[in-house]
Amino acid sequence: MSRFWSPVVHGLTPYVPGEQPKLANLVKLNTNENPYGPGPKVIEALRAEAGDALRLYPDPVSDRLRQAVATRHGVKPEQVFVGNGSDEVLAHAFQALLKHEAPVLFPDITYSFYPVYCRLYGIEYREIPLTNALEIRVEDYLQPNGGVIFPNPNAPTGRSIGLGAIESLLRANASSVVVVDEAYVNFGTESAVPLVSRFPNLLVTHTLSKSRSLAGLRVGYAIGDRDLIEGLTRVKDSFNSYPLDRFAQAGAVAALEDEAYFAETWRKVMESRRKLVSDLQALGFEVIPSTANFIFARHPAFEGMDIARRLRERSIVVRHFSKPARIADYLRITIGTQAQCDLLASVLGEIAGAAASRPRSSVSP
Ligand SMILES: Cc1ncc(COP(=O)(O)O)c(C=O)c1O
16 A cells, blocks of 8 residues: 555456466466477577567567468458457457446456456446356346457356357347457367457457467467457557567467467367366266366365365365355366376375265364
């Protein structure tokens, strides 16, 4: 607290990112990074960038990268916006496209950065409850709004909705922007990008942090009608003309062009997810069907916080949200390497086995 702060700062409740532990040897399954590092072509591209050219500013409009994204998705470069992580792209979308008189709508259980952006930019918002099965029901969004945003698949549930539902939302909502945050789309959800050519009110955001193993490089992008992209660019150029440095641009291009490496790590993550789900179900966990590189699971005999603490004692970090109450018993678990997933399942087996005969209230020591 300081008298030097602007009034808006007093009212902020900043986003709290998942822990990035400084301790070595932790099994880190808490922030949905890819357990496999970037491919050799990315490393080569980064090394090539480490030279004299670093004295020069990077390309402010990231032409090569926007072209690489456009090629990958079959759109035009002018339909692509890139930013310093999809968090930055989303922040600009809130300011450029979702700040209107009517409230922006998003699920009550979702990516917790959305309300943070609203408070930062003074945007009214309304949280729309997920169903009892923790699903997004698009009919609930058919009400006056200044925009709609949701992740598909949703985080932290991992559940996704189909393109038919998104299309009906876009049709019914033609006078405001619908942002589909596809941070985890590559793990089994159908992308809404093909709808962009038919719906000028659709913006789809992606990240290279998850399926492309580049959380440390901070690259995200949005695809949408060129007018939406121009709105984002106007905000970007009123904030930071060079959000992506030379390393980020070069590494992202190399990652997007290396489909073979992407396919290899994707296959391993998908296989580990399948096995982890079945191992956890065998231990009595309820696992929400996931189309992401994480799962959302609870055990009827345990409090979520208790399991998270016990795992931490065994050097395994997962994500637990104590609010809202209806997800407090769930854990969000990132899919790790096969060895990490096997270790997790075996430690959970010990925890569940030791407590199997005790009632829930006596599980905590
Ligand atoms: C739903 C969702 N959207 C966006 C992001 C931001 O990703 P990044 O800023 O790393 O691109 C995350 C990160 O975890 C996320 O879970």
